[in-house]
Amino acid sequence: MHVLTVLDHPDPASFTAAIAHSFMEGSKAAHHTVELADLHTEGFNPIWSMQDVEGETPVDVRAEQTRIERADAICLVFPLFWWGMPSMMKGWVDRVWTWGWAYDQLDDPDKSLLKPRSGVLLVPAGARSDEMETAGYQDALNTSWIDGTFGYFGLSPRRLEVLNGSTGSVKRRQALLAKSYDLGMTLQSPEF
Numbered sequence: 001m002h003v004l005t006v007l008d009h010p011d012p013a014s015f016t017a018a019i020a021h022s023f024m025e026g027s028k029a030a031h032h033t034v035e036l037a038d039l040h041t042e043g044f045n046p047i048w049s050m051q052d053v054e055g056e057t058p059v060d061v062r063a064e065q066t067r068i069e070r071a072d073a074i075c076l077v078f079p080l081f082w083w084g085m086p087s088m089m090k091g092w093v094d095r096v097w098t099w100g101w102a103y104d105q106l107d108d109p110d111k112s113l114l115k116p117r118s119g120v121l122l123v124p125a126g127a128r129s130d131e132m133e134t135a136g137y138q139d140a141l142n143t144s145w146i147d148g149t150f151g152y153f154g155l156s157p158r159r160l161e162v163l164n165g166s167t168g169s170v171k172r173r174q175a176l177l178a179k180s181y182d183l184g185m186t187l188q189s190p191e192f
Contacts, residue, residue: 001072001118001189003027006037008078008089015166015173016124020077022177023122026184027073037067039088046091057098064096073118073187074155080125080162083137093149103152112154116190119155121145122180124166138162156191159183 005024009016017038024034039046044060051058057065068074078089085093097103103112123141125132132138142160150158161183163176 001027001032001187002035002070003032003073003075003184003187004035004037004067004071005075005077006039006089006092008039008076008086008092010040010088012038012041014079016077016079018177019122019124019163019166019180020075022180023075023077023120023184026181027187028184029181030185030187032073032184032187035067035071037064039092044088044092046088046095048091048094052095052098057101058095061095061098064092065098065101068096068114068117071117072190073120074153075120075122075184077122079166080123080127083140097153102154112152114154116154116156116192118188118190119150119153119158120183120187121150121158121160122163122183123161124163124176126167127164129162129164132162132164157188 003024005020007017007020011017020036024036027034052061076089078086084090102114129138141162146158146160161179163179165172166176
């Protein structure tokens, strides 16, 4: 498979970036080709504007859509930020996965216009998993991202991995990097 990894973190030396690279190394070890879209390094403009709504698809958006079209699997990597996506990833989602290209909500509101692709969200989080479950945050993220948004994208199967304890001990962080590598190595093929 060709695997597109989309990274949102302003620091290329961040733990989030290390997660993305570990996932890609696992994918390469499984004989997949990999491509990195580092949104900050590449200077992606996350601001949704009238240019995105009117007329021709903007050149930068079309370039991202072309990346997606050649991918068999997509991995989004971003830190859990105020219980959601940071602005760069949210803007990428808003601008790139457009109505009429990714979905239309007319014939079948739950169906993507795109071919099926495997999808993984790797989300480093400082919070503990038991705290997130008790407060209902894990269920809320699953409902919003897995049951909602990423169904429109044709991601099937799709998986959310909140990497809890990412600000913890060296041992914990190494375990999360190993888990990310394993997720890249065992990435499932798309379900048609």
